[in-house]
Amino acid sequence: MLTDVLTQLAQVLQLPQQWHAVFLLGCNMLLAIAVVTVCFLLSRAWLRPVLAQVLDKLDGRLTDETARERRKLASHMAHLVPALVLQAVSPLLFNQAEHFAVVLGIIVWLYLYLFIGLAISAAITLIAKGYAYLAPNPTIPYQGISQLLKLLTFIVFSILIISTALDRSPTLLLSGLGALTAVLLLVFKDAILGFVASIQIAVNNMVNVGDWIEMPKYGADxxxxxxxxxxxxxxxxxxxxxTIPTYALISDSFKNWRGMQQSGGRRIKRAINIDIGTIRFIKADELEQLQQRRRLQTFFQQQDVLDLLASDDVTNIALFRFYVQWVLRRHEKINQQMTLMVRQLQSTEVGLPVEIYCFSADKNWLNYEAIQADIFDKLFAILPVFDLAAFQRISSRQELPAKH
Known part of the structure; x- marks a missing residue:
């Protein structure tokens, strides 16, 4: 019916007979373009609110956070509707131009394959973005899985596009790819290793997004x-x-601080090197003077200290160790439920290390450093009270001992 109407219109316009076929083809093409445009605009305008409504039911945050991904998915899906409509009406519009209809059918299929692949890829991206907001600290490597799915989608639809353009069966291309297995393994080596590593990381729960890791080999901290x-x-x-290769987390060693973040405290492990020349026994009168100091009166009332003073050979270094442990036990920002000790390490050429080993209850980096600094500020200041000195190499500003 449409062909008859256009033929009558050509006669009314008094077009030469040889131009009738061109006129019909041109009118049909304009009509096809109009139908395709209207279908595209209507489908895109309809798909966007539908996708937004679906995501809003899942989680209200996803509607705003995935706006860009939703627009892209709706746009790709909107391209499919006019292509399908054109594929359906092309036999009716171009029944007088069989060769053109065949070529147009191939072009439409290429177009469909392209945007089906893009739509699937956009849907994968949208799902991954939504999962990222629904599960901020995921145990599933969704990024690696989504990238692998998009890679497989690209390969499958590339084969379909090439086979359609060449008018050959996809099985022929697949058989050719089988002969190039070694080349494909070389090309996709990083993707394959990364996917295997992602599975191992997820199964063993080695690393999650948000973990603090330290990997000196790659300068990561x-x-x-x-x-x-x-x-x-x-x-x-x-x-x-x-940027670290995913497989490096399996093949190389790294430090994950998640255990510290999930525990009750952050470790303080630092030593003061005591000058060995200042270590000595404390006399009875010196002990009496120490007990009269306001800052130490509560300290000398502790049972452990009383037991220590009961012996006849009290050293200033032992008394200092007991004092440090007493300070840590009373410190409100030290986790008293975790390991807490003050110990001596092997003496070296730079003195006798007295090490503090405890855990800060506050794991925030700034607060942790402040707590640690506050403790050692006071310990360095109290050393002269016990007639002790921290070891320090002679500097250019210090006077050298006189030669005898």
Whole structure:
């Protein structure tokens, strides 16, 4: 019917007979373009609110956070509707131009394959983005899995597009790819290793997004931002970004501070090197003077200290160790439920190390450093009270001992 109407219109316009076929083809093409445009605009306008409503039912945050991904998915899906409509009406519009209809059918199929692949890839991205907000600290390597799925989608639809353009069966291309297995393994080596590593990382719960990891070989020391198929992004404490191969987390060693973050405290492990020449026994009159000091009166009332003073050979270093342990036991920002001790290490050429081993209850980096500094400030200041001195190499500003 449409062909008859257009033929009559050509006659009314008094077009030459040889131009009738061109006129019909041109009118049909304009009509096809109009139908395709209307279908595209209507489908995109309808799909966007539908996707937004579905995501809003899952989680209200996803509607705003995935706006860009939703627009991209709706746009790709909107391209499919007019292509399917054109594929359905092309036999009716171009029944007088069989060769053109065949070529147009191939072009439409290529178009469909392209945007089906893009739509699937956009849907995978949307799901991964939504999962990232629903599970901020995931145990599943969704980034690696999503990238692998998008890679497989790209390969499958590339084969379909090439086979359609060449008018050959996809099985022929697949058989050719089988002969190039070694080349494919070489090309996709990083992707394959990364996928295997992602599975091992997820199964063993080795690293999660948000973990603080330290990997000196790659200059990484900070929080994990993303675990992808081939790379892991780490934001260092100086705000630089370090990219590590995913497989390196399996093949190389690294330190994960998650255990500290999940525990009740952050370890303080630092020593004061005591000058061995200042270590000596304390006389009875010196003990009486120490007990009269306001700062030490409560300390000398402790049972452990009383037991120590009951012996005849009290040293200033022993008394200092008991004092440090007493200070730590009374410190409100030290976790008293975790290991707490003050110990001597092997003496060296730089003195006798007296090490503090305890855990700060506050794990925040700034607060942790402040707590640690406050403790050692006071300990260095109290050393002369016990007639002790920290070892320090002679500097150019100190007077050298006189030669005899």
């Amino acid at each position: 900070g929080d994990v931002l993303e675990i992808a198929l081939t790379t892991v992004k780490v934001r260092n404490w100086d705000n630089t970004i370090t």
